[in-house]
Amino acid sequence: MAALKYELIKKCKQTGARLGVVHTPHGSFETPVFMPVGTQATVKGMTPDELKEIDAKIILSNTYHLYMRPGNELVREAGGLHSFMHWDRPILTDSGGFQVFSLSDLRNITEEGVTFKSHIDGSKHVFTPELVMKIQNDLGSDIIMSFDECIPYPADHDYAKKSLERTTRWAKRCKEAHKNTEKQALFGIVQGSVYKDLREQSARELVELDFPGYSIGGLSVGEPAEDMYKMLECTVPLLPEDRPRYLMGVGSPDYLIEGAIRGIDMFDCVLPTRIGRNGTVMTSRGRIIARDAKYARDFSPLDPECDCYACRNYTRAYIRHLLKAQEVLGIRLTTWHNLKFLLDLMKKVRQAIMDDRLGDFRNEFFAAYGYKL
RNA sequence: GGAGGGGUUCCCGAGCGGCCAAAGGGGGCAGACUGUAAAUCUGUUAUCUGACGAUUUCGAUGGUUCGAAUCCAUCCCCCUCCA
Numbered sequence: 001m002a003a004l005k006y007e008l009i010k011k012c013k014q015t016g017a018r019l020g021v022v023h024t025p026h027g028s029f030e031t032p033v034f035m036p037v038g039t040q041a042t043v044k045g046m047t048p049d050e051l052k053e054i055d056a057k058i059i060l061s062n063t064y065h066l067y068m069r070p071g072n073e074l075v076r077e078a079g080g081l082h083s084f085m086h087w088d089r090p091i092l093t094d095s096g097g098f099q100v101f102s103l104s105d106l107r108n109i110t111e112e113g114v115t116f117k118s119h120i121d122g123s124k125h126v127f128t129p130e131l132v133m134k135i136q137n138d139l140g141s142d143i144i145m146s147f148d149e150c151i152p153y154p155a156d157h158d159y160a161k162k163s164l165e166r167t168t169r170w171a172k173r174c175k176e177a178h179k180n181t182e183k184q185a186l187f188g189i190v191q192g193s194v195y196k197d198l199r200e201q202s203a204r205e206l207v208e209l210d211f212p213g214y215s216i217g218g219l220s221v222g223e224p225a226e227d228m229y230k231m232l233e234c235t236v237p238l239l240p241e242d243r244p245r246y247l248m249g250v251g252s253p254d255y256l257i258e259g260a261i262r263g264i265d266m267f268d269c270v271l272p273t274r275i276g277r278n279g280t281v282m283t284s285r286g287r288i289i290a291r292d293a294k295y296a297r298d299f300s301p302l303d304p305e306c307d308c309y310a311c312r313n314y315t316r317a318y319i320r321h322l323l324k325a326q327e328v329l330g331i332r333l334t335t336w337h338n339l340k341f342l343l344d345l346m347k348k349v350r351q352a353i354m355d356d357r358l359g360d361f362r363n364e365f366f367a368a369y370g371y372k373l
Numbered sequence: 374g375g376a377g378g379g380g381u382u383c384c385c386g387a388g389c390g391g392c393c394a395a396a397g398g399g400g401g402c403a404g405a406c407u408g409u410a411a412a413u414c415u416g417u418u419a420u421c422u423g424a425c426g427a428u429u430u431c432g433a434u435g436g437u438u439c440g441a442a443u444c445c446a447u448c449c450c451c452c453u454c455c456a
Contacts, residue, residue: 039409098408119410220407248408271407278406278413293402331412
């Protein structure tokens with residue numbers, strides 16, 4: 001039996017967006033889904049029970065970080081990542097491909113793989129597709145990513161092409177190295193920067209390799225939103241209908257809705273947790289910087305339309321006070337709220353697909369949030 | 374009573390004749406953050422002006438000097454030690 005099954009429930013008549021269910025060894029989740037990021041085997045500031053309370057169905061963790069610390073062998077000894085971190089629902093692990101991008105001054109890329117200098121102690125490590133598979137097999141996540149190169153924006157066509165072709169070769173090596181196919185589903189990652197022909201080439205090459213799901217990477221790295229949407233429009237139609245499509249690293253409300261409209265099923269992003277820790281919250285009426293002085297005497301909740309733990313029990317004035325005083329509860333509450341906000345947003349997106357009105361929902365949401373239509 | 378040290382912009386604290394509206398912290402204010410090297414980073418913080426620039430600041434008052442937070446005099450506070 002395969003580790004992953006995608007079930008298409010229905011398509012929105014208004015937009016073509018997909019409502020589906022993904023089945024994994026640790027349970028199922030409805031799509032489109034937002035996955036909170038827990039890089040170091042923890043969603044910063046949240047316990048697994050709290051994540052369940054806000055109805056998170058699947059979370060993300062990271063190959064590079066867990067390999068560096070505490071080490072994949074240790075996680076395996078602990079009984080795998082689920083057991084180690086006390087999370088029994090699905091987990092997706094990223095391959096370290098994003099660290100190829102974000103730790104660019106600490107690494108060197110060759111055909112064989114990527115040599116990293118550890119950001120922790122400077123020690124040298126070589127990541128190959130085979131090692132990345134071994135690490136993720138040790139971690140035991142339900143959905144694993146092939147090792148890719150996430151290139152910066154802007155990138156010239158020539159480099160983007162060479163890079164995507166190497167990413168395809170690495171994907172092939174990943175597929176050959178990955179033996180635990182009944183417990184862990186391996187996704188290939190589409191690259192190609194903002195070039196239509198390259199995105200199409202990448203998608204075709206990966207589909208040829210037949211993965212149980214497909215990721216779209218290398219977007220939301222600084223390119224204009226319009227470019228990202230165009231890339232989705234030319235990529236998604238080339239991906240098989242019976243497999244989930246995962247847009248990596250995307251998490252602002254507009255991107256989530258626009259992504260769903262273009263046929264994306266899965267999203268992850270550090271945005272809600274990071275901006276929460278830095279004092280910004282997303283509300284039904286747009287973003288607010290909760291630290292700002294104008295909320296010092298605002299005794300209303302962060303978002304009057306939200307029923308999360310923070311909004312049920314605390315005021316903007318109190319949360320602002322906690323943030324200013326650098327109390328951990330402050331960033332816990334903003335994190336909690338932001339995650340609940342996005343998880344609720346995706347619930348509404350799924351309902352709108354069910355009701356064939358995602359286009360209307362988009363317009364209503366954009367107007368309330370303050371986005372341009 | 375004697376000997377010494379000190380009072381700097383919201384706070385702490387550097388500066389010790391011009392390059393000083395005054396380093397550096399802190400605090401305040403504002404902004405950014407999108408497969409997490411992030412509870413981080415950036416900007417700003419005398420007044421007036423869009424800007425050039427102008428004006429008032431370094432305990433107080435007077436003075437020396439082309440020019441003073443910086444030198445001198447007097448005064449007012451604070452701290453340490455001795456009696």
